[in-house]
Amino acid sequence: MSSQPPAPQPSPQAIKVLLLEDSAFDAELLAEELRAAYPRASLDVVQDGEGFAQALRRGSYDVILSDHELGGYSGDEALALAREHAAFVPFIFVSGVIGEDNAVDLLKRGATDYVSKGRLSRLPLVLERAMREVAERAARSNAELRLVAAKEEAERANLAKDRFLAVLSHELRTPLSSMSFAAHLLEKVATVPPKFGELLPTIRRNVALEARLIDDLLDISAITTGKLGIKPEVLDMRDVLGQVARTSQEQSDQKNVRLVYIPATEPAWVVGDDARLQQVVSNLVRNAIKFSPAGTEVRLEGHVDNALGQFVCTCTDQGVGMKPEALERIFGAFEQADGEVSRRFGGLGLGLAIARFLVAQHDGSLQAHSDGPGRGATFTLRLPLVQAGADVSADRPAAPAEVENAGKRVLLVEDNRAAAETLGLCLEDYGWAPVHVETCAAALAAASAQPFDIVLTDLGLPDGSGVEIGRALSRRLPVVALTGYGAAGDKSATTAAGFVAHLVKPADPAVIHDVLGQALQSWRRGAG
Missing domain, CATH: 3.40.50.2300 (Response regulator)
Incomplete structure (x- = not known):
């Protein structure tokens, strides 16, 4: 049983090859091996350094083949010139004098591969691998260009x-x-x-x-x-909730919903952005009033949980309520509890998404609970308290x-x-x-x-x-x-x-x- 790999089938690919070879006989042998593997290949043969340089300036090639020892010119010089003017074109040495030692050195300097003239049957395999690597590199380059273009477009x-x-x-x-x-x-x-x-x-x-x-x-x-972003300062959340309760009173009166505010019984110092925290709490209260029928009650309450080191604010209504599966969905942008709620009450569905983001910026949490449709809802805001002993008086604006x-x-x-x-x-x-x-x-x-x-x-x-x-x-x-x-x-x-x-x-x-x-x-x- 033969252990030799199967010979590659002739490729229909049309490739353009530049061959640097000063022996007409060796050039003819190489041409035969090349055309057997690539029947549609075109081959330009040059015999010296001047001809090689002119060919590189004149045309674009898919692969370069070069002898290593030439009269008055060396493969080392050819490799350096090719890497300068055709950096991404595969460069394959075809020589009878390259040994393992100098082959490794040539590969380090940019050669793609090498083939011994005594084993020209390897040429199709080496060419196939080189062309595959070129295709893969081109695909990666194109993908990178597309990513850059997509990023710029975005x-x-x-x-x-x-x-x-x-x-x-x-x-x-x-x-x-x-x-x-x-x-x-x-x-x-x-x-x-x-x-x-x-x-x-x-x-x-x-x-x-x-x-x-x-x-x-x-x-x-x-x-x-x-x-x-937020602009943090040390503030008392009782001031925040009190301000929201005052500014929300007109909306609750207009809707005929009773707004009950129960402040914390002790200072509730947190590090936060006053305007943004008012925005969060105001959003909760406005929503509660909006989704509550006339004659019901909205309860805004704050308290200090010293055991957990948190300020806790709850906003509870007796309004439309929510299904369990909607409790997290409502915090997504442009989301509301369901289509019927959206049609009845309107709105963009952005307030709660913004509120949860702002709370996260304050290292807090915002959660919703409802026993079901028609049974009201409770939103719970938790914020970390300033550590005991912190000097907060200097941080409060006069x-x-x-x-x-x-x-x-x-x-x-x-x-x-x-x-x-x-x-x-x-x-x-x-x-x-x-x-x-x-x-x-x-x-x-x-x-x-x-x-x-x-x-x-x-x-x-x-x-x-x-x-x-x-x-x-x-x-x-x-x-x-x-x-x-x-x-x-x-x-x-x-x-x-x-x-x-x-x-x-x-x-x-x-x-x-x-x-x-x-x-x-x-x-x-x-x-x-």
């Missing part, structure tokens, strides 16, 4: 998506600002017949709802790209002192005239003296022509970005952003440009008033 798509969401946010928030400011003013000065008394609060509530939907879209986008702002001049930069007019009226109502301009150039010209105490500017302006206003003026007076651009990158840009605060539209006029006052106070304190 990055371009992400940038396009971020740009779209940023523009969408700005375009939606600006008209919402106008409605919010107008509703605020009318509630203060207009006499509305009792029959229509709920119209203005309804407008204000729906503006806030639309703004939350925009925030959720931006937050879920930031989560998927790893750009949603309450801002009241600042007399009457008559303080505000340079208001806003290209939407309706929003500017209503905001200007709101600022005047709080005692400020706004001067309105619509462009970056007009803002810089106004700041040069007359004194101002503070600047309140949009970012998306017709002739550029309001960030440039901050760069130009922030050393002279405090600059606050009021804009529809609220992504993390936008806030980082304003901070880097010297802005003292960044408000996202639609902001409540009372909040704008407070932020302007605090910014002016901080500026005076720093200047003093």
Whole structure:
């Protein structure tokens, strides 16, 4: 029984071969072996270094065959030249003088393989292996190129998506600002017949709802790209829950749902982002009220579990409840308990996904429980407490002192005239003296022509970005952003440009008033 491997069958592949051989007889033998294995092969034969160099410059080859000893030229020189000009083309020595020792050295320097002229029958096997390696290398290279292209395309798509969401946010928030400011003013000065008394609060509530939907879209986008972060400080969760209970009262009254808040009986110090934790708890309470029928109760309760070292917050309702299989699904983006709930109550299904992500960022947990449809639900938030003995007093921000702002001049930069007019009226109502301009150039010209105490500017302006206003003026007076651009990158840009605060539209006029006052106070304190 023969132990020889079967001879390879002739390949239909058309290959182009360059042969460096100064013996016509040996070249003819090689040509016969080559064409027996590759009937469609084309062969260029050169006999010296000059011809070899010209051939490499002239054409592209699938494989190079070379003798090692040539008159006036060596295979070593040929290998070096081939690796320089055709680095990925297989280079096979066909020689009668190569031994094992120098063969290993040649392979280390880049030769693909070698064949002894006394065993030319090996040539088809060596060629087949070399061509297979070339094909595999080409496949890997193509795969790598496709991966790089796919990564670049994904990055371009992400940038396009971020740009779209940023523009969408700005375009939606600006008209919402106008409605919010107008509703605020009318509630203060207009006499509305009792029959229509709920119209203005309804407008204000729906503006806030639309703004939350925009925030959720931006937050879920930031989560998927790893750009949603937190700003930790030491805080008492009783303050967080108390604030949420106060701001949620109007929604519960409007829905005729009784909101019961039971605070923790002892301080509940945690390390967290105040605004983000309010967002989490507010989401739980809003959902509970939303999914509760009139006449029922929503219970928000906090307590300290010293045994586990945790603050525990529970939000319990008597609403629609959930099936067991929905308890985890509701924390997925764009998910709700079931289709019927989605049709009845609406919403994007983003709030709980964002809430759980934010809780995880605080090293906490957020779980849901329900005894079934129609039997209500309980959401339990757990956060690690600050270790005993930690000095928390220095970390708590001091309450801002009241600042007399009457008559303080505000340079208001806003290209939407309706929003500017209503905001200007709101600022005047709080005692400020706004001067309105619509462009970056007009803002810089106004700041040069007359004194101002503070600047309140949009970012998306017709002739550029309001960030440039901050760069130009922030050393002279405090600059606050009021804009529809609220992504993390936008806030980082304003901070880097010297802005003292960044408000996202639609902001409540009372909040704008407070932020302007605090910014002016901080500026005076720093200047003093």
